[in-house]
Amino acid sequence: MCGIAGLIMKNGRAPPLAALEAMQRALAHRGPESAGSYVKGSVGFVQTRLAIIDVAGGDHPLYGPGGSALVGNGEIYNFVELRAEQAGRVNYRTNSDFEPTLGMLESDGLEALGRLRGMYALALHRPWKDDVLLARDPFGIKPLYRLETDSLFAFASEPQAFFAAGLAKPALDPLRRDEFLELQYANTADTVFAGVRRLLPGEGVRVVGGAVVETRRVDALPPANGAAPGTVDETVAAFDRVFENAVLVHQRSDVPYGMFLSGGVDSAAVLAMMARLNERPVLAFTCGFAGTGAADERAQAAAVAKACGAEHVSIEFGAGDFWRLLPEIAGAFDDPTADYAILPTYKLGAEAKKRVKVVLSGEGGDELFAGYGRYRYLMRPWWRFGRAPRIKGMFDRLGILRDQGRDWAAAAEAVAAAERGNGRTKLQSAQAADVRGWLPHDLLLKLDRALMAHAVEGRTPFLDPEVARFAFPLPDGLKVAEDRGKWILRRWLAKHCPAADAMGRKHGFTVPVGEWIAEEGARIGPLVAKQACIREVARPEAVEQLFKDGARKHPRPAFTLLFYALWHRRHVEGVRAEGDAFEALAA
Numbered sequence: 001m002c003g004i005a006g007l008i009m010k011n012g013r014a015p016p017l018a019a020l021e022a023m024q025r026a027l028a029h030r031g032p033e034s035a036g037s038y039v040k041g042s043v044g045f046v047q048t049r050l051a052i053i054d055v056a057g058g059d060h061p062l063y064g065p066g067g068s069a070l071v072g073n074g075e076i077y078n079f080v081e082l083r084a085e086q087a088g089r090v091n092y093r094t095n096s097d098f099e100p101t102l103g104m105l106e107s108d109g110l111e112a113l114g115r116l117r118g119m120y121a122l123a124l125h126r127p128w129k130d131d132v133l134l135a136r137d138p139f140g141i142k143p144l145y146r147l148e149t150d151s152l153f154a155f156a157s158e159p160q161a162f163f164a165a166g167l168a169k170p171a172l173d174p175l176r177r178d179e180f181l182e183l184q185y186a187n188t189a190d191t192v193f194a195g196v197r198r199l200l201p202g203e204g205v206r207v208v209g210g211a212v213v214e215t216r217r218v219d220a221l222p223p224a225n226g227a228a229p230g231t232v233d234e235t236v237a238a239f240d241r242v243f244e245n246a247v248l249v250h251q252r253s254d255v256p257y258g259m260f261l262s263g264g265v266d267s268a269a270v271l272a273m274m275a276r277l278n279e280r281p282v283l284a285f286t287c288g289f290a291g292t293g294a295a296d297e298r299a300q301a302a303a304v305a306k307a308c309g310a311e312h313v314s315i316e317f318g319a320g321d322f323w324r325l326l327p328e329i330a331g332a333f334d335d336p337t338a339d340y341a342i343l344p345t346y347k348l349g350a351e352a353k354k355r356v357k358v359v360l361s362g363e364g365g366d367e368l369f370a371g372y373g374r375y376r377y378l379m380r381p382w383w384r385f386g387r388a389p390r391i392k393g394m395f396d397r398l399g400i401l402r403d404q405g406r407d408w409a410a411a412a413e414a415v416a417a418a419e420r421g422n423g424r425t426k427l428q429s430a431q432a433a434d435v436r437g438w439l440p441h442d443l444l445l446k447l448d449r450a451l452m453a454h455a456v457e458g459r460t461p462f463l464d465p466e467v468a469r470f471a472f473p474l475p476d477g478l479k480v481a482e483d484r485g486k487w488i489l490r491r492w493l494a495k496h497c498p499a500a501d502a503m504g505r506k507h508g509f510t511v512p513v514g515e516w517i518a519e520e521g522a523r524i525g526p527l528v529a530k531q532a533c534i535r536e537v538a539r540p541e542a543v544e545q546l547f548k549d550g551a552r553k554h555p556r557p558a559f560t561l562l563f564y565a566l567w568h569r570r571h572v573e574g575v576r577a578e579g580d581a582f583e584a585l586a587a
Contacts, residue, residue, distance in 0.1 A: 002060065002073040003027025003452075004144075005156035006045040006123050008132055010210035015044035015152070019165040024048060026164035027157055030073070030452045036060050038069045042210075043125045043132060047071040050455050052357060053079070055254050058096035065090070066106045067127050072098040073157055074120035074142040075459070077249040082115070097252075098122070105133055110204040110216040117249070117465055121199070123155060132207045138220035139364070139463040140201030140440030143335070143448055147196050153210040159196045160334040160571065168195055170572050179408040181401070181537065182393030184338040184560060185442040188411040191335055198335075201440045221432055222469045224424040228478060235478060236491050239470060243492070246464040247273040250360055257358035257459075258283030260348055261305060261312070263297030265371070265486055266362030268304045268500035269493050270461060274360065275308035276496075282310040285352055285359070287317050287344035292512035300501070307499035315351050317344050319516045327577060327584040330566040332453040337442050338560040340511035345450040353454040363443050364462035367434045368471040369486040370427060370479035378426055379480055391416070394556045400542040412437060427476045514555030517562065520582075521547040527585040528561055533568040 005023035007015035017039070024035055024046040031048030038045040038061040047060040052075065061069040075097055076082070082100035083092065090103055097118075104112035105124045110133060119141035124133040134155055136144045147154045147162045154167055163170050173194045176186045189197045199205065206214035229238040247270065251257060259274060261267045261284040274282045284305045288298035298314050305312035322343065329346050330336075352359050366372050391412050395401045419432035444460075451458045461467070471479075474488065481487040484503070493502035517524065525547025529540040543561060551558040566584055569575045577584035 003030030003048040003157040004071045004073050005161045008153040008207055008210045009042040010151055012042050020044045020046050022165040023156055023161040026161040032455050034059050040127055045071045053097040053254055054095035057094045062099055062102055064102040064106050068106050068124055070102050070124045072120055072122040076101055076116055076118040078117035113204050113218050135204035136199040138202035138218045141444050144199045145196055153207055158334050159193055180336055182408050187437045187441055220468055221472050224428045225473045228475055235488055239488055239492055242466050242470045243273055246461045246467050248277055250459045250461040253358050255357040258356045259360040261286045261301045263300035265493055265502055266365030270360050270362050271308050272497040284310040285313045285348050287315045287348050289512055290316055292515050294510050294512040304500050317347050322516045323580045326581045327566050330563055331570045333449045334571050336567050337445050338563045339442050339446050340513055342446050342450055343511050345446055349451040349454040349456045352456050358457045360459045363460045367431055367439050368462055369489045371485040375427055375485055376480055378430055400538050425476050513559045514552045517551040517558050521551050528565045531565045534565055
């Protein structure tokens with residue numbers, strides 16, 4: 001797990017070393033253990049490393065037999081199999097999981113990406129072709145951003161590296177800013193920063209002379225043929241084989257690992273399989289909220305951990321943590337998401353760092369196995385109001401924002417429209433839209449930034465090509481049955497970990513931010529409302545009223561405005577305020 005960045009100059013000159021060094025420093029938190037650099041001709045790379053595989057010998061850049069240089073972030077889980085395929089033909093210099101990728105990319109270019117099983121962002125320079133290949137894994141688990149100016153093409157694991165190097169100023173794109181405010185994340189290749197774009201999940205580009213000359217896309221989802229492996233029991237057995245292999249390869253590590261456990265189905269399934277595959281007790285971390293109206297999942301998680309023989313670490317996140325950590329958390333999310341779950345995930349990352357370098361989590365289970373309530377709503381017949389919901393912003397009809405237009409919704413609507421057809425059912429189309437938008441731009445962004453702020457690697461065994469090939473084409477009736485989503489996954493979990501209560505009704509996961517904000521609304525509201533960035537987009541008197549009287553009823557808008565005010569101070573205005581949220585906004 002690492003941070004990577006680089007420059008490709010358009011004028012043929014050598015890249016400025018000062019800019020490369022500034023980018024490297026900006027990404028040091030992603031890889032605090034070592035750093036590497038590479039400059040040849042008009043191309044320069046830097047990397048910061050968190051050593052997971054081949055701790056002693058796997059530093060980047062890696063150099064190929066043809067003279068290429070590679071920097072990468074993430075893990076290639078099938079590196080063992082790739083090395084075996086290349087046995088006798090390649091003389092390896094390291095035991096790095098990325099080294100087998102070198103020769104494949106050298107010879108086959110972007111076509112080689114379809115053979116990789118893992119989470120990755122990478123850059124390869126082929127001097128004899130005078131090109132650079134950039135790529136991101138199909139689910140978008142690992143981030144990669146690009147910036148193009150008149151004189152250069154730059155890439156980095158985080159946008160803040162561009163600004164630290166003076167390559168651009170952190171100016172906002174108003175449309176993407178509005179999209180973030182309404183949806184809690186930006187849903188396209190364009191970020192909230194003008195000129196800064198993401199490589200999309202599965203995207204690979206070939207850059208020559210600072211210009212993109214070729215683009216390819218590896219699709220995370222297979223065709224939707226709706227074929228079942230057999231009976232329900234046979235399908236559960238088939239899933240068992242696929243899932244066992246996925247968790248097995250996601251445990252490949254030369255350093256200690258653990259997992260994040262909630263009270264839900266997905267993480268319980270990950271723990272149950274890890275318990276099967278590990279001789280030692282699995283280390284499981286859970287975060288909860290005592291003394292609030294939010295469901296505290298720690299008791300259920302503890303029961304599951306005990307049944308699986310795991311060592312359970314219980315962590316509490318309270319109001320004090322909320323106000324103290326929020327400026328720090330906003331600082332970690334240069335690409336913003338106002339998802340409540342960033343809060344416990346950040347604290348879990350800090351706790352996990354004390355014991356492990358790697359954690360497995362359950363992200364992706366809802367998208368691939370149809371766990372969200374909105375999927376069940378979509379499958380109802382028309383006479384039970386079964387239809388696709390209109391994309392709705394969180395400020396809709398609240399009278400808080402100055403501009404209540406819907407231009408921001410076009411991107412999300414385009415993503416949904418693009419995933420319809422191709423033989424997909426309504427359910428599969430909705431799943432695919434979430435895999436393209438919500439999953440990489442919110443959930444996986446949350447996991448990456450919240451953990452990499454503490455130099456901890458997050459792994460997601462549900463987001464594995466083999467699991468996707470099994471789960472996505474399943475008939476709708478094997479995903480949603482008896483008004484429950486994730487039907488096959490629940491059936492498997494009920495068999496292998498009865499303590500998880502897989503068929504029980506679960507409370508939706510939430511964080512009691514509305515309660516915490518309401519308790520301090522009269523104090524924090526005026527501080528938020530006075531910020532120039534808030535006054536630009538919202539009516540100050542309406543903002544104050546929201547914090548004073550409406551935070552319990554409308555927690556998401558209140559949290560989003562609070563987060564945006566703190567985020568803007570740090571990432572746009574460049575103010576590194578010390579202290580809690582009150583002090584940061586008063587500074």
